[in-house]
Amino acid sequence: MLYRQDAIQKARDEFHGGKTGEVAMSLVNKMLRDLDARRASEAERGALPSAVTPLAARREIASPWPKRMAILLVLITGAILAAWQWRKNPPTPVVNPAPHNEAVPVPITAVTNKFPAPQPPTATVLAEAAPTKGGQPATFVQPATSKVEPTQNPTATTTKSSPTSSNPQKAARAAPAAERVKASAAPATGLLLPPMHNTGNPKATGTPRIEKQEHLPSPTERAETIYQSGRETQRAGRPEDAIAQYQAALALAPEHAASRQVLAGLLIDTQRWDAAEKVLREGIDLPATRLASTLTLARLFVERHQTTTALDLMQQQAASGEKSAEYQGFLAVLLNRAGRSHEAVERYQAATRLAPSEARWWAGLGIALEADGQSATAHDAYLKARSLPGLPPELAAHVEQKLR
Template structure:
């Protein structure tokens, strides 16, 4: 528009030789002549305006050069002119064949590219953000876990693991109420490991509940033959043996074999004393009752047993003391309390004669 204004000023200045308009020299111009001069002026102005707009449009619509900008920001681009701000080395991408840039794109890159320090910081932030993406870590972890699981599944199961797996299977079947299946699984466990006491005791209990005492006794005998250091199983087997006719000798043999491993077990000594008393070995019975009472001096039933053994072994005075102690504890059942009182009457009468 400045060109149009200058043109109008030039046209206005042509009216006088010194460039100033003279109002006295102004004369009327015919209507036709005045109209032709205005048309020429405005036509020329419109042409110049169109030319300026066309030049501006061409300038603004020039094709952009993003490849050159990206290449400058990401890859080294050697240029003929000394422009160190344009050449930036990127550490991450692979090297790209260098292409000589034309002067105009290089000039635009110099205007659009930031300073080397800022560009380096931006690249560092971009690389850091890409390396810290959280999506990659779970994928790697999941793959590692899958490989680890496959390795574990591919391992050969050890004999001990087979035993434990079979025992757990038996317990699960027992919990589900499948007793027969559980007993078979327990037997399988014992075939793999005859010393598995958990499986042995569970199987014995199930056999007793199923009214199969002979099989239970056989299982206990197998267990004690492998390891006699099991007083509880010895007492259980002795009880099963006592239920049979003339089973006292077998029960006594069972208890005597495990006795060295029950030195501090009062229950074991008292049970052995009762079996000895049943076999009419009263002196030994009295000794084991006394050992049992050392562990539980307030057990009135054991005091009563000691009194019976002492009376049968012809020690009436000591037997009377044992019965009196059993009566004084006041923990016997009414039947046993009456039994002890009758014994005291007999011993008192025998001592009075």
């Protein structure tokens, strides 16, 4: 009895899990699938036990990694292609229109893919401002006029499309860029330039510098300095050294009137007449020192008893002394000494008009009028001279004598 139960149990195990059971189950399962495929009737299915049902087909779960790797590969390939296309064909810069300007058509002759090379910065001060190196924004340059003239880069290639173009892709890209430029309503007011790099020169930096420049004195300023030094030397009792300094000042600035006058005076004091006359005649040739040099040289001739020569010199240079009371008065003195009292009266009157408060000219006018036979008018001139200060003692005594 026990043997029989073991046999039955073994048969069940083989039917469910053993090799024979696996074969039997496979056949039954195949049969049921065939019946489902043929859509068998209930009568055909009734031959099988009611507990027998077809097993579901095995489904193998596919791994998701192959799909993910394929998608990742496609994305990487697309990114590489997009980057390569971007580097090969950078976007064409679009010129922004300026507001409130009339539309001006701009002829397009060539479109380039590169900006022109920046010019090296110049030294100004500017004030002129050079950008520094590294990470500096671009400089906005305002053009002088509102019109945009087409520029032509010598290194640029023409992108005008034609049937015989060797590169149709570039021609196709240039056409939209040209249309964008033509679509602008007004010319551009500025161009955006790339930043200029510093070359390492501290003077080319963007920060303006104020450099102190040493002031170089002019020849006239240097002559004035030497003249002041000569005055100190002269006051110190060294006339020869002072003469050398005055001569040096005139060598720098011949029109320095003070140096010429003092030098001539020193030469006259030391009785170097010829040297003094040379210095003064050189001064007469210069407009800036003509008047003073003429008066000094005329007085030098008078001291040397050359009155006629002095009078001739004064009359030759009369145009330079028309507005000088000193010149008119001294010329009147020379004319009166020469016996030309009527002419002397005219010159004295000119001197009194230019310097009405100068007593010397009124006294001289009285002397010239009396010599010309106008005693009554001479008396009035003497009265005017006595009423003014500054009359020299000798002239004052002469006036008092005439008024008695």
